[in-house]
Amino acid sequence: MENDLVAAALSAARERGQDVAEVPLTAIATAAGISRSTLLRRLGGTRAALDEAVRQAGVDPGGRPPVRERAITAAARLIADQGLGAITLDAVADAAQCSLPSLHVVFEGRDGLLAAVFDRFGPVPDLEALAADPPSDVEDTVRAIYRAMVAAFGQEPRVLPAVFADLFGRPGGPASRMMQATLPRMVTSLRALLIAQVAAGRLRPLPFPLLVQLLLGPIAAHMLLRPTLDAALGPELPPVDETCEIFAEAFLRAAAMP
Template sequence: MSNSESRSPAPVSPELVQAALRLARARNVAVGDVPLQAIAQEAGISRSTLLRRLGGGRRELDEAVRAAGVDLGGQKPVRERAVEAGAALISSSGLASLSLERVASAAHCSVHSLYAAFGGRDGLLQAIFERYSPIVDVEAVLAKQPTDLETTIRKIYSLMAAAVQREPRVMPAILAELLARPQDESLQPLIRYVFPRLFAGVGKWLTAEIAAGRIRDLPPLLLIQQMSSPLLMHLLLRPATERVPDMPSPSIEEVCDTFADAFLRAVALPAPDGGE
């Protein structure tokens, strides 16, 4: 084993631990929520020097703080708090309300820490979309290389319904903005992020289903819209229609089954002779 492989990180100096504790007391926050940049400034060194002394991250510092008998604090990490705070803002006030300053205030962190975690507002919005949209779960379903078209469609519908109904209501707010102001410059980074990813996942799967002879040969964009639009429209209008007297709403399970059946009747091809 080489010297570089066997060398252990240098112990964290007591001065760095004390710097972190002083800042936590001054800011009235948990030690674990004090940004490394602030600790470096308090210690009179650069952030890069601090990271070098800590071996590239703050794990060594956190362990040294614990060894000094201090609880790092029970708050969630900044990234987690920011995503939750941003989602709440979007749900209550729309995408226009999503500023780093408002999120930092709601998440009890600094704007600098948001830049460090997300790179800016666009990165934060992408993280919120990943958390509250069905895209990650749908990709996980498709990553298993499903061959049962009907089961896969029904699973995707279930994931879509869960995401649109989830509180805070991030998906309805984002969809409303996309429908109302598709040319808005503030939406373009999200559009450029979501649609290529959608086609790389769902679009690729539908193309494979066409090649396998299981669905009609239609443009993937039209197939995606035909698959998603009826269910999304129902879910977006459901909170309003539920308030209309004498207009009973079927259960979400019934809704998903109905639209899944309609999509399959529209695009599924009969199995070849001898096929399952």
């Protein structure tokens, strides 16, 4: 594809405030100083080649979900299928059908992309929503936190189990950086939910990190092991909802004030 046609498409898109895919061929032809029929002839009768040339130039022509959405979805599937260690920007660009420069622009590198994936498929958004409108009752608070954790672990593609697998195997690897990028937000939400209950005299004033570990440790370990436990134990294993209730009761017996 000739550079002058790519430049004309980008110029027409900027002038009209549209994505390249939304700009009529007539407007692109005018920007290139040629007729529409000449433009079509040079494009081989279809604009698909022009859109691809614009994409190869590092600009998303539009007409599809944004690069950010496609890349997060593609990376999540790759992580679930191949593990975190297999993720490269080249592999994500190929799976998302976008250019490598566009990933660098949108995410500022691999760690930025992985942090965005963890933010989308981890528990942070649900915990933030819960903290914005918290239950007043300590029992309901604990159950709501468990529901958020179960939803994150069970979400497809199964990103969170793959993140933990990498974290356990490589404590200083990319999973650690992913979690560190979003951990402040998660801590802020949990602090808002739990410290309010401590201040109200409903939870014991335990050190906050230990209170969180006491709350989340059992359900996280269970959800990581559940596929294996389900295959090995079958009907002996309670359903997830019942399991959450059992863990909630155990936490409240340990941490709730009389």
